[in-house]
Amino acid sequence: KAGVTQTPRYLIKTRGQQVTLSCSPISGHRSVSWYQQTPGQGLQFLFEYFSETQRNKGNFPGRFSGRQFSNSRSEMNVSTLELGDSALYLCASSLAGGLAGGNTGELFFGEGSRLTVL
Amino acid sequence: DQQVKQNSPSLSVQEGRISILNCDYTNSMFDYFLWYKKYPAEGPTFLISISSIKDKNEDGRFTVFLNKSAKHLSLHIVPSQPGDSAVYFCAAIRIQGAQKLVFGQGTRLTINP
Numbered sequence: 001k002a003g004v005t006q007t008p009r010y011l012i013k014t015r016g017q018q019v020t021l022s023c024s025p026i027s028g029h030r031s032v033s034w035y036q037q038t039p040g041q042g043l044q045f046l047f048e049y050f051s052e053t054q055r056n057k058g059n060f061p062g063r064f065s066g067r068q069f070s071n072s073r074s075e076m077n078v079s080t081l082e083l084g085d086s087a088l089y090l091c092a093s094s095l096a097g098g099l100a101g102g103n104t105g106e107l108f109f110g111e112g113s114r115l116t117v118l
Numbered sequence: 119d120q121q122v123k124q125n126s127p128s129l130s131v132q133e134g135r136i137s138i139l140n141c142d143y144t145n146s147m148f149d150y151f152l153w154y155k156k157y158p159a160e161g162p163t164f165l166i167s168i169s170s171i172k173d174k175n176e177d178g179r180f181t182v183f184l185n186k187s188a189k190h191l192s193l194h195i196v197p198s199q200p201g202d203s204a205v206y207f208c209a210a211i212r213i214q215g216a217q218k219l220v221f222g223q224g225t226r227l228t229i230n231p
Contacts, residue, residue: 004161033218042124042207042223043162056218090161106152107219109161 002027004110006091012116018079021113025072025093031055032074033107034066037088046089049074081117088112121145122210124222132230137195139225141208144189148210152219153182153193156205165206166193198229 005024013019025032033056034046045058049068066076072093078085092107123142131137141151149170154162168175168182168191175182181194195202205226209219 035221040127040223042122043209043221045218045220048218058218092161106164106167107162109154109163111159111161 004091004093004108006089006110006113008113009111010114010116012118013081014118015081015083017081018077019081019115020075020077021089021091021115023074023076023091023093023110025074025091026108029093029095029108030072031094032068032072033092033094034074034076035090035092036060037090037112038086043090046076078115083117086115086117088114120223121148122208122220122222124206124208124225126225127223128226128228130228130230131198133200134197137193137198137202137227137229139193139195139206139208139227141191141193141222142189143191143210145210145212145220146189147212148220150211151182151184151191152209152211153180154207154209154221156207156224162207195227200229200231203227203229 007022031050033048035043037043046060047054047066048056052068063079068074090109090112092109094107121144152167153165155165156162166177166180166182168184173184184191205224207221207224209221211219
């Protein structure tokens with residue numbers, strides 16, 4: 001069973017540009033969450049999508065947006081990039097995204113997309 | 119507002135000894151806690167979890183302890199092995215309401231031979 005796939009793995013952008021990252025969840029998983037990892041900050045929750053709807057959102061500015069397609073694949077977009085946006089962006093999928101029905105809340109993470117903003 | 123805190127950014131332990139990683143939380147509404155392990159260039163992988171109705175959960179060499187009154191949980195690894203060297207994240211979630219995992223900053227564990 002294929003794991004969570006994120007593309008691209010590495011990318012370099014300059015300030016003011018925009019970037020789109022892609023995530024393909026594990027087959028059958030309907031929930032996709034995005035996290036930003038920076039040194040000293042751990043994993044910061046960006047947003048979660050379930051059945052093409054944004055269900056939860058973290059405390060990030062509106063420059064950060066996302067969407068989910070009918071096949072559960074998800075994209076996140078960051079516009080007007082700033083130096084502080086340099087980070088590892090992780091995508092995670094789960095069956096239902098919630099803890100109902102015995103789901104333990106376990107997330108399956110991809111390897112991440114490392115973004116460097118110059 | 120850091121609701122989940124791992125106050126030790128790094129920990130070094132000798133192979134074969136016990137590794138204890140600590141995590142504190144501030145939100146008493148959290149009712150499920152998880153530990154994730156992350157190797158460089160890989161995404162985090164789930165390690166072990168515990169419900170707030172329990173105070174201990176064990177899985178092989180890994181045991182998680184929860185002290186609700188102190189809002190503190192810990193991960194014990196016994197015996198520690200070189201392959202355990204990684205960054206460990208604790209995470210918490212509230213089952214009712216917005217079901218998003220809140221992560222700590224991570225602790226880098228190094229097992230010395």
